Amino acid sequence: MELDYLKxxxxxxxxxxxxxRNRAMAESGILQAPKTMKTGxxxxxVLFKDGVVLAADTRATGGSIVGDKNCEKIHNLAPxxxxxxxxxxxxxxxxxxxxxxxLELHRLNTHSENRVQMAALKLVAHAFKYGxxxxxxxxxxxxxxxGPQLIECSNDGNMYSMPYHTTGSGSLAAMAIMETxxxxxxxxxxxxxxxxxxxxxxxxxxLGSGSNVDVCVITRNKYEMLRNIKHDNxxxxxxxxxxxxxxxxxxxxEEFKHKLVVExxxxxxxxS
Amino acid sequence: xxxxxxxxxxxxxxxxxxVQTDGTxxxxxxxxxxxxxxxxxxxxxxxxxxNKVSDKLEPIHQRIYCQRSGTSSHTSTIARxxxxxxxxxxxxxxxxxxxxxxxQVMREIIYSNKNSLSAxxxxxxxxxxxxxQIYQVNSSGYFEQGNWALSxxxxxxxxGYIDAxxxxxxxxxxxxxxxxxxxxxxxxxxxxxGGCIRLLDITQDRVERDYVQYDDFKIK
Amino acid sequence: MSGHNCVAIATDTRLSTQLMTIDTSFxxxxxxxxxxxxxxxxxxxxxxxxxxxLRSFYFSNSLMKFKLNLYRLKEGRDMKADVFSKLVATSLYxxxxxxxxxxxxIAGLDKVGENEYSPVICxxxxxxxxxxxxxxxxxxxxxxxxxxVCETFYKPNLEPEQxxxxxxxxxxxxxxxxxxxxxxxxxxxxxxxxxTVRSLKTRQD
Numbered sequence: 105m106e107l108d109y110l111k112x113x114x115x116x117x118x119x120x121x122x123x124x125r126n127r128a129m130a131e132s133g134i135l136q137a138p139k140t141m142k143t144g145x146x147x148x149x150v151l152f153k154d155g156v157v158l159a160a161d162t163r164a165t166g167g168s169i170v171g172d173k174n175c176e177k178i179h180n181l182a183p184x185x186x187x188x189x190x191x192x193x194x195x196x197x198x199x200x201x202x203x204x205x206x207l208e209l210h211r212l213n214t215h216s217e218n219r220v221q222m223a224a225l226k227l228v229a230h231a232f233k234y235g236x237x238x239x240x241x242x243x244x245x246x247x248x249x250x251g252p253q254l255i256e257c258s259n260d261g262n263m264y265s266m267p268y269h270t271t272g273s274g275s276l277a278a279m280a281i282m283e284t285x286x287x288x289x290x291x292x293x294x295x296x297x298x299x300x301x302x303x304x305x306x307x308x309x310x311l312g313s314g315s316n317v318d319v320c321v322i323t324r325n326k327y328e329m330l331r332n333i334k335h336d337n338x339x340x341x342x343x344x345x346x347x348x349x350x351x352x353x354x355x356x357x358e359e360f361k362h363k364l365v366v367e368x369x370x371x372x373x374x375x376s
Numbered sequence: 377x378x379x380x381x382x383x384x385x386x387x388x389x390x391x392x393x394x395v396q397t398d399g400t401x402x403x404x405x406x407x408x409x410x411x412x413x414x415x416x417x418x419x420x421x422x423x424x425x426x427n428k429v430s431d432k433l434e435p436i437h438q439r440i441y442c443q444r445s446g447t448s449s450h451t452s453t454i455a456r457x458x459x460x461x462x463x464x465x466x467x468x469x470x471x472x473x474x475x476x477x478x479x480q481v482m483r484e485i486i487y488s489n490k491n492s493l494s495a496x497x498x499x500x501x502x503x504x505x506x507x508x509q510i511y512q513v514n515s516s517g518y519f520e521q522g523n524w525a526l527s528x529x530x531x532x533x534x535x536g537y538i539d540a541x542x543x544x545x546x547x548x549x550x551x552x553x554x555x556x557x558x559x560x561x562x563x564x565x566x567x568x569x570g571g572c573i574r575l576l577d578i579t580q581d582r583v584e585r586d587y588v589q590y591d592d593f594k595i596k
Numbered sequence: 597m598s599g600h601n602c603v604a605i606a607t608d609t610r611l612s613t614q615l616m617t618i619d620t621s622f623x624x625x626x627x628x629x630x631x632x633x634x635x636x637x638x639x640x641x642x643x644x645x646x647x648x649x650l651r652s653f654y655f656s657n658s659l660m661k662f663k664l665n666l667y668r669l670k671e672g673r674d675m676k677a678d679v680f681s682k683l684v685a686t687s688l689y690x691x692x693x694x695x696x697x698x699x700x701x702i703a704g705l706d707k708v709g710e711n712e713y714s715p716v717i718c719x720x721x722x723x724x725x726x727x728x729x730x731x732x733x734x735x736x737x738x739x740x741x742x743x744x745v746c747e748t749f750y751k752p753n754l755e756p757e758q759x760x761x762x763x764x765x766x767x768x769x770x771x772x773x774x775x776x777x778x779x780x781x782x783x784x785x786x787x788x789x790x791x792t793v794r795s796l797k798t799r800q801d
Binding site for chain 3: 117118119120121122123124125126137138139140141164166169171172173174175192193194195197198237238339342343346347349353354355356357358359360361362363364
């Protein structure tokens with residue numbers, strides 16, 4: 105089925121329609137733009153003997169409110185490449201998702217494994233195009249034909265490679281741990297423990313970071329996602345059996361019921 | 377309305393982190409039978425040293441290298457473009473591309489985008505047409521050739537030192553010591569230079585890298 | 597909020613210009629498909645632009661309604677709640693540099709097996725960060741107040757009527773302390789076979 109109308113629709117890209125309106129509203133004091141979610145993060149990555157370890161905390165903040173206590177900041181880009189994201193939460197989610205699609209297409213076209221360098225370059229090219237307005241601070245890690253790689257990509261389009269990286273608001277605390285305890289050719293155990301220690305430094309010394317520690321270990325042909333490997337900050341308070349409410353607390357004024365048609369399971373996609 | 381206008385006027389401030397800049401000392405010197413490039417290794421976001429061993433010596437082609445100072449994302453992107461154009465030119469020529477072309481492409485990019493870029497770069501190397509050459513392009517797009525070139529924030533502190541101590545046709549060893557002391561002195565006085573010294577030797581036959589740790593800096 | 601094979605959205609009905617009330621029966625929650633509800637809080641004009649309404653001809657140019665209908669035409673089936681929740685995220689992100697001032701909440705049920713439904717509960721910030729933990733999500737001016745009560749009152753795997761009680765009590769407690777919300781509340785309870793809408797008695801100020 106082809107609808108001519110569809111061809112006139114814009115294909116992807118950003119839409120700037122509301123920019124002028126939003127500025128006008130902000131200037132006349134009607135309404136200020138709402139706060140967006142920031143990851144307010146500590147993330148880090150370390151190279152070890154035969155792979156890469158990436159680690160992140162799990163707090164997302166909007167202003168001083170913790171919006172998400174257990175969010176995922178380690179994104180998958182390809183089977184052999186992962187990336188930690190700090191900065192504006194929406195940007196990290198959507199940019200990594202977009203690059204993931206591009207890499208998958210490349211993989212299918214060339215029948216070969218993606219390279220970490222390529223993933224990083226795509227991220228950096230996208231960030232540079234928007235002159236740092238897209239708030240993505242990423243640590244990309246993976247194992248490809250050239251061995252384990254770790255690259256940091258910042259929002260202004262800068263990338264560089266070192267054996268250990270930290271980013272986010274808690275990066276200073278995490279970097280202190282890295283600088284003192286990093287050594288070359290660590291074992292997997294040592295690398296994971298170092299990452300956990302670095303993220304915990306962020307969690308406990310930076311207000312923007314918190315909750316649990318996620319770790320991802322990537323080695324040749326294998327990755328392991330260790331979600332909430334440390335969870336000292338789970339919710340501890342709850343009333344056993346929960347709260348009971350008085351029946352007359354909730355008074356229903358009006359009720360309206362709408363019967364729904366129950367659909368029979370998954371429907372096949374019509375490809376004609 | 378262009379994106380640049382939108383950025384400046386309409387889009388609320390979303391950029392939380394400052395940009396990373398190479399507050400740098402970079403120097404290129406011709407000696408008898410080659411060119412030596414030197415750079416420090418510090419990249420900083422305002423007060424925070426983001427990278428203390430950064431590589432400001434970027435390859436453009438087999439015998440052409442550039443050195444970057446300014447906003448590091450800008451300069452590395454420029455280098456990437458120049459590298460791309462030089463690859464094309466080398467394929468068309470079937471030979472090594474001229475250093476001057478690389479420098480001119482660099483100048484063109486910087487000059488035509490000088491309002492939105494912060495980049496000051498040195499482009500040097502060897503080609504079969506004019507031999508060893510050093511070109512410098514500053515952030516306004518001004519272009520010059522010389523026997524030596526100096527750029528970056530740390531350069532301010534060592535102009536006099538270079539004027540006093542530079543000689544034409546130094547030997548390789550002399551030149552290496554000269555560059556090491558130049559950068560060590562600049563790192564000593566400039567807060568945004570430091571970390572380490574990276575050296576690169578370009579001759580007709582080969583390119584060779586060298587590295588000096590911070591502990592081995594000699595100021596006197 | 598999610599329960600066992602059921603989800604619910606609770607909302608107040610006040611629309612205001614800063615501190616002045618202009619509408620006391622503003623509809624914020626809409627049925628997207630038979631398995632998905634969307635509630636949108638934020639700037640009134642954007643709420644209407646973004647959302648779909650039951651009276652579809654009335655706002656036939658609304659953004660999400662259009663995309664949803666297009667999907668239905670192309671695929672010959674309704675969009676699953678999970679897919680819709682991601683579509684909302686990308687639609688909001690499209691306006692990354694000139695956002696709609698909204699924060700939507702989505703509650704839906706996706707069939708995963710015989711008589712087994714997985715709840716889809718998520719909320720977004722204005723530029724499309726999708727937040728989902730499968731339990732409860734809050735949005736709007738009373739969000740900060742709701743976090744606290746929901747955190748205490750919520751229990752996993754509630755049956756529909758229990759869920760109604762929990763979500764109603766959470767909302768009523770928060771409304772007491774949010775000056776910008778009020779003027780009646782509505783609870784939308786979605787089970788695989790039925791959508792129940794109940795108006796609650798609240799403070800009228």
